[in-house]
Structures are given as C-alpha cells and as structure tokens.
Amino acid sequence: MVKLIARPLDRKLLRDVWRMRIHAAAVALVLGCGLSVYIMSVGMRASLERTRADYYADYRMMHLAASLVRAPDRVAADLERIPEVAAIETRISGYALLDVPQIVEPASARLISLPLGGRPRINDLAMVRGRWPDPAKADEAIVSEAFATALDIRIGANLAATIHGRRHVLTIVGIANSPEFVFVSAPGELFPQPERFGVVWMGRTALARAFDMSGAFNDAIFRLSPGADDQRVRSAIDEVLRAFGSSGAYGRDRMMSDRFLSEEIKQLTTMAIFLPAFFLVIAAFLVNIALGRVIATERSNIGLLKAFGYSDLAVAWHYAKSALMFGLIGASLGSIAGVVLGRAIADIYRDYYHFPALAFSAGLLTFAGAWAAAIVAVSIGAIFSVWRAVRLAPAEALAPPRPAVYSRSSGMLARFAARLDAKSRIILRRIQRFPRRAATTVIGIALAIALLVVAGAFPAVMTQLLSVHFSVANRQDVTLSFVAPREIGVMHAVAHLPGVISAEPFRADDVVLRHGRLEVREAVLGLPFNARLSRLIGSDGQAVEPPVAGIALARALAAKLHAGPGDEIEIEQVSGRRVQARIRVSAIVDPMVGSSAYMNIEDLGRLFREPGRISGAHLSLDPARYAAFNAQIKETPALAGASFLRQAERSMRRAFDEGVGVMNYLYIAFAAVMAGGVAFSAARVTMAEQERDLATLRVLGFTRGEASYVLVGELFVLALLAVPLGCVLGTVLGIWLMRLFQTDMYSFTFIFNPGGYAFAIAFTLACVAIASFIVRLGIDRLDMVGVLKARD
C-alpha cells in the first residue's frame, strides 16, 4: 500500500534530497567517518582473530608450555600419558649471543630445537624461503623472518653465535615464521627490536651438544584434546615436571606473543565502540535539523498531500525516505572508507606481526551491522521531525505558518540583553527561541573538541610515560642479565668492563603472590638503596627508595591482589628452592611500565635464602667507549642478554608513533568533519531561516559584514558555549579511555596537556569559521528585491 502511492512522490523525493544536498553530504560524511572506523576495527579484529585461529590451527600452536632445568627424554612418555594431552613435544631451548657485524651492540637469539624426526608436531614453522636443516649437519639453522629482514640475512649466510660459552658458526638454510612468535620481543623488552633479537631453530642433536643436553630436554610444549580442562592438565604436568625444576606449566595467556595479540584485539574492540558511537549521535542530530527544516518549509505540501487523501503513514514514509537515503549514502561511503582504512591498518599490522598472511576482510555481518546502525541513527534523527509532519492537520498545514513567537528574556538574561546592540539581541533571541537546535549545534561542536582533546592526550600520555620510564626510573644505558644468578662479587668485574661509569646490581625472581584467594604470577625485583640508575617511581612521578622492609607492589598488581599497605601477602618462588614466605606490603608504587613487586635487594636475597646473589646489573656508560664495551660483551659468555635503554626507548617510541600517529591524523580528520559538518548544517539552516531578515538588514543599509555578524555570530556564540563543554567531555572521555587501554604492561594516566586543549579548541573553531565563512558567502548573493517582494 505504501509502495503503490509512493510512486508519484518518488521524483519529489529525489528533488528533496537534492535540495538538501549540503545536509545530506554532512550527514553522509559524519556517518561515513563513524562507520568506516567501525568497519575497520570490527573487520580488523575479525581478520586478526581469524588469521590467528587459522595460523594456530594450521601450524598447531601449543596450548600449554613448561620450561624446566633438565629432564631425561624418558619423562616425555610420562607426559604423553597425561589424559587430555593430544600431543607433546620436548625441546631444547636457550639463548645465544650473536655477533652480527652489521650492528655495534650484541644481538641475541632464542634458540629452539627442531625434532629429530622432521617437522615439529607442535608449533610448526611456516617456511618463507629455503629448506629444513639437514639433521646430519650440526651447523644448519633457520632464522625468523623479521630478524633476517632487519639484518639482511640471506640463505647461505653465516652467523656467529656464542652458545653456552662456546662459539659456533651457523649456516642459514631457511627463513621462517612460527605461531609461537607472531610478536617477537627479547626477554625483558616490551617492543620488538628485530635487528637485535630473533629466533633461531636448529637440529636437536646439534643443540643438545651445544647445551650439554644429550638425552634430555628443558622445554615441553603441549596440545590438548578439544574440551580439555586446562587447569587439570597443568597440575598433572607440574606433578611430572616439578622434580626437574619446572617453574610450572602455563597457558597462552602467559605467552608473550599471544598476549600481545589479545591486547591488540581488545583495543580494536574499544575503538569499534567508542568512535562510531560519537558519530552516529551527531548524524542523528544532523538528520533531525535537516529534516526539521524541510518539513517546516513544506507545510503546505504536507497539507496538500493529506488533503488529497494520502495517509499519515504515507506522508511519514515519504519524509523518512529522504533520511534513509542520507543513511544509505553514508553507509556506502563508510563501507568503502572502512575497507580502505582496514587495508591501510592491515599493512601496519603486517609489519608488526608475522603472520604468513594477514589480509583485511570485513564480513557480511560487519557491513550489515554498520548499515543497520546507520539506518537506526538516521531513523532516530528523522522520527521527531517526521512525527511533526504527520501530526499536522491538513487545514492547519495549508494555512500560512504562525509567525515564530519570540519572547523577551527574563531575569539575568534580560539585563544582559538590554546591554546588547540590536543585532546581538537577534542572535540571543534566536538561540532562546530554538533551544533544541542550539543544543544540537553546541553538542556537535563540543564532541569535536572532545575528540581532539582525547587525541591530543595520547601523545602527551606517551611522552610522559617515556620520559618517566626512561629519564626518571631507568637512567642506565644498559642492563646486563646473567645466564644464571651470580655472587655479588661479580660486580667488581662488571665495573671494570670498558667504559662503565657506574654499575648497580639487581635481582629478579619469578614468583607467585597470593592474597586471600587471589593469586598472581609476577616478577619480584630486588634493588639497592640509594640507587642512581634504576629506581622506583612514586605516585607523583618522582623516584622513591625501595622499601626498607616488606614489599612494594605496583599499583596494578596491588589492585589484582586486592592488597594495600599493611596487608600481609604470601610469596612463593616458582623455580629454584621454591621458598614460600609471608611478607607485609609496605608501599604502592607507580611504575609506568610493568607491574612487578619490589624489595630491597638484600632483603630479597635473605628471603630466598641466597644472600648476595644477583641476576644482573644496570650500567651507565661513557659514550666514547661504547664500541669497546660492546666488543667486550659480545665475547662474554656469562651474559644472557644486554638491554640497551636508548634502543628500547626508540623502538617503543616508534611503535607508539606508528599506532598513535596514524590514529591522530584520523582523529583530526574526523573532528574536522564533525565540527565542519555541524557548523555547516547549522549555518545553512540559520541562513535559510533568516534570509528575509538578512535581506531586510541589507535594505536598511547594513553592510554585508554587519549582516554576516548576525549569521556568523549565532554560530560563534554556540561554538564558544561548546568550548567548556567539549573540554570537560574530552577530559572525562580521556580518563575513561586511558583506563580502558590500561594493561599489565603500561599504566596510562590521563595527562592534562594545555597544548592539546588549545589545539582542540583552535582547530574546531577554525572549522566552524570556515564553514560559516562558506555559508556567509550566501549573503553576497542575497536577492534583496526578490526577498522583499514575497510574503513570508
């Protein structure tokens, strides 16, 4: 029925949309922005999840892993017998220092053995180039792709490695990726430094010989049968391996690579909801304004349609259709932009994660969701305007509209109005007269400001994080970690390495912390008093001393344990002697990176009954002797790794800049669309409604500039009202978002960054100015004579 009578109206519909093309464009752009982010993030999340799932399935990613000191090969059979274990593989794994001539600092690698009988049954490799090593040749190895790319290592190249104190020269026969190392970072490093850390796979026999592990293994990985109870299997594994120095089996949630992926996926989810919601709300408002205007000018048409016998439903449908048209244009725009954005983001991810293939593809459901959201948003926007059209009685609609009844301000506003000139009073009265539309404009502009405040906060937060972490907390140039704990006396030798200016020891232990029924596995770090290099950070961002007695917890860790100062918690070593003890929480600290527990180094040694043992040292270096220092440590077999803080800072900054940088441009573009779109729509409507008044002003001898003041002034008053609202909104959103983005690894706290606010305000006002300037050009084209000839 609706269909039948709609026909003659269809041409009118197209004309309406054409007449509203500016509004249609604003709505479509705003919708397009929101939906493109939605499609990009939902699509990217699905793509990442699917790619990960496929990769894990195709290459049989482990479910559980356990590392241990040493277990004889026969233990494998015991592990195999554990119910619900579908497959098990034992491996030899360790670290090696690499002497790579391309870089000054030593590189290092994780070494992993390949099974004797061919390809791994678990954590299989995705070969990029080359072949599998010949089991008969001890020197053949495969390297991970990112590392090979970063150092330009080709098939056939040689690589000098210090393994277990002996120098080996490896021949690279293959380049590969593994589901185990989608995200690769050196132990203790948070971000990939592909030129300094890679993975090397070698034959089991060769590696066993290098590590003195013949007939034994130190790493076990497992795949479980579907529906297995992971907790039960882990206990069973621990039962078997405890005697061999296992620190406990762990699941994917503790595997660095998988954990990073999960974080990323979580953040995409946040993004999929946060930004699009903004835009859909604005789009609904814009539709409401545009349609409200059309319906106001079409009163008599509505009356005619009704007088001809069109039903309310038909009339409503007619006007709703133009809103839907806006929605569909926006949804198409958003879909295209979403795919383009998605592909761009996929490129960034591809550099970062090493999937054999990562392509952006958004599913039908994602698009359907976006289109549905668009339709819902424009429908909500349309419903109120259309409702007014439907309610008009035909006779009433055919009569000329009652003139807008203005009223005088009362109270404070009246006193204020009395002091204004007449033109400013026009502005004030119009805002009072159309509060809903004024509010829409204010909210729209405020949201744009808020968006930019949030966007501006991110770099400030990052800068703060980096500066606190690298300039206040960690002022060392290098952190050396030993292969195995050493006596404190080794510090003497460390201090005499070339170029060392000062050196401080540290101790690190993997522990389980328990408070009540809560349990967290973390590291506890022992630091000396009066440390000058690596220090703890208090809540004010300044350095604090390690606790005199008891243990200090990072804020995030304390939250997980529900523990505060004064509470007693239980601490247990996960390896070595497995000492268990109770200890009092003496302070909460605020490291920017990581969420460990901290103690005085001597207390920690005594607690675990190994006084005077240290795990490594923080050093500050004389830059002039940097090369000499590196040359020396490349040949020091007792070192498991060396972390260079400047490089860590650089890689962290690069990672942030890539992610945050791209997002920042997006935010700015989106805010421009939002502020511009809202301002443009509002200015157009104001212009249309005031055409007659503006022409009158011109006839009375007001200049174009003076007439523009009435038009532009209204918009600017609204924009100024939006400024405080936008700043508050942005701050609240920023704080909330930082909390969402908070992870175990980073504690983001919202930074009040005056520059960011200033930019947000200036940029948004500039968008408003440009939009109103464009609309203002209409004043030049006003047909004074024509306007005055017509009755209202």
Add this chain to the structure above:
Amino acid sequence: MTIAAETDPSPAFHTIRLSKVYGDGPTAVHALRDVDLDVAQGELIVLLGPSGSGKSTLLNILGGLDRASSGEVWFHQTALNAMRERALTDFRRRHIGFIFQFYNLIPSLTARENVDLVREIAEDPLSAEEALDLVGLAERMDHFPAQLSGGEQQRVAVARAIAKRPAVLLCDEPTGALDLKTGVRVLEALVEINKRYRSTTLIVTHNADVARLGERVIHFSDGRIRTIETNAVRAPPSELKW
C-alpha cells in the same frame, strides 16, 4: 546626515533615460523605458499605474537596491548608477527610509528594538519613543511583531524608516495590506514626517484616491511615465476613501 541634502537646492533625484531590462532577446522585459524625472527635495510624490508597469522597479533603483540597465540616476550631486555595492549600501544607510507592503520587520526584535536597529547606524536619529509616538504606537513598544496587527506592524515599519530622519522615504504600497482606518493612520504618519523633516517622499499605490495626498502624481504604464499631474489642493489623509 541629511543636512547637506536639505540645504542643497538641486533636485533630490534626477534621472536621464533610465531603463531597466530583465533578461535578453525576445523574452526580455522592459520594466523601465527611458524614464526622465526630477524630484525636488522635500516633495511628496504619488506613483500610480497598473500592475507590472515598473513602479517598484523605479523605487528600488532610486533607493539603491537595484541597478539600472542604462541611463543615469542622480541623487543631488552623486550618480547612483556609477556607485559600487559598498557605496550603495552606505547611500541607503545615510539617506533612505524604505517602507514595503509586507512590513519586513525582524520577528525576533520588539517594536522598539526594530526601531533601535536603524538608530544604531544613524547619525542623529529620533529616539525610539519619539518615532513610535509619531505613528501612535507608544504603548505597544515592547511587543514583538507576531503580537501586533498588520496595520500596527506597518506603523512600526514606518517608525523604523523615519527614526533616522531620512532625506528620502520610499514607500512601496505601504497601505496595500491594510484597511481604510489603519491605512489612513499610516499615511498620516508619512505626511506628518514629510512636513516636519522635509523628507522627499515617494509613495507607490494602487489607490487612485491616495493620489490626492501628493504634490505631484505620476502615472506609469508599460515602463514609461505617461502623465504627471500637479495637485493644486492636497487632501489630508483623513479625507481619503478606499
């Protein structure tokens, strides 16, 4: 502002072969054809003529709202046809008071504020009270246009036009939408102002009886001046009939 114009003995308006053509080719409309006219300072002229004869067009060109296609139009010593947009705006602002058939008040301003609007850009204006008093609306000053009758709105428009004591009052069918009684009140106000401030006044009307008000009556048809009569005796507005 009007001082120079008042003391200047030259005609307020002087047109030479003034023409206005809309469009071109065979569909061109000649709204004005070679109009030559002198209007003395302080004169009250009534323009009569059939619909479409070019009365409004002439008024709009004299008031600097529109431009002639050819010919010259002088306001005292200045040629309006040579002026740029900016100068025309200034001309309107300094010398012209307009009154239209459809009032064209600003709906968001009260009667007083509508008058204040022009007072803000005038040099030596009447107070809003004086202007509204002249049209008999002193008690309705704080009402918005929507709260006033058509006649009252037109009187506010008159008050707005006279508040700056303009040299010229251009009235395009000022009583077109009004009944006799209110129409008379509006015309009384116009005549009063013409007398009091010596404002050159041109009134376009369809009502032949209104012509008795004018010192001269110009009959228009087809874009030309047909005849110009001079009224030996002018009738006061109260004697007019519709």
